[in-house]
Amino acid sequence: MERAVRAAEQALIEYEIAVETFRVEVENFSRLHHQKLGPMYTRLDELEAEIAEVRAARTGDPDDIRRAHEARARVMPMPGVDELFHGWMDSEEGLFPEAEAMLTDRPVRSPQRVRPSDEARKLYRELARKAHPDLAQDEGERVRREEFITRVNAAYARGDEALLRELSAEWAAGPVPEERGPSRAEELYARLEWLAQRKEMLTLLARELEESAIGSMLRLASDDPDGLLDEIAEQLLAQVSEKESELEQLRG
Known part of the structure; x- marks a missing residue:
């Protein structure tokens, strides 16, 4: 029984190491994703809002006006962003350096690797x-x-x-x-039960990480996460280009 408890302890420790390692990978990939792609998502939201506003101004249709208001609302920062991403935003301007660079046409610096x-x-x-x-x-x-x-x-x-x-x-x-x-049999049984409960909790945590948006993306490209970010960036840049052309045509 004592050997079984020791084996269960070591197995749990190895599992905790694996879960914590994956959690850190998800956290770091999430940071890189936000730093590198966040400005592009912001630009897309802004273009969507401007397109909707121009269309609403031209048609005067109540539904178009409502959609324009909704699109503009999506551009506004969500509550808690400062708390979630404190230290990443410029203290004076309130903008990510990458976002400011995009708006001022300056080169965008690569996000810091923290993996x-x-x-x-x-x-x-x-x-x-x-x-x-x-x-x-x-x-x-x-x-x-x-x-x-x-x-x-x-x-x-x-x-x-x-x-x-x-x-x-x-x-x-x-x-x-x-x-x-040496431990008594009752203590060993109680220890095994606690270890089983701990393993169940870690399993739920691991599942939440794997099924999260960032976790799912990371699992798709675990060998080359930076390559995945580059691929998504190219897709977003293409969407930005399309929206800019659409906006230009509407204004023209």
């Missing part, structure tokens, strides 16, 4: 296996591990390879937890 390196992934996995809170045998040790893993997760999310190396050295120099002693 963890292979070495960072390796360091993260090693630390997660060694310092995971589920391996603690008492509450004090669990708290120490949880605080440490929180720092590890933050460093990995930023792709900070140097900090992960420092954390690895810190853990190696820290207190070594005592080996788990």
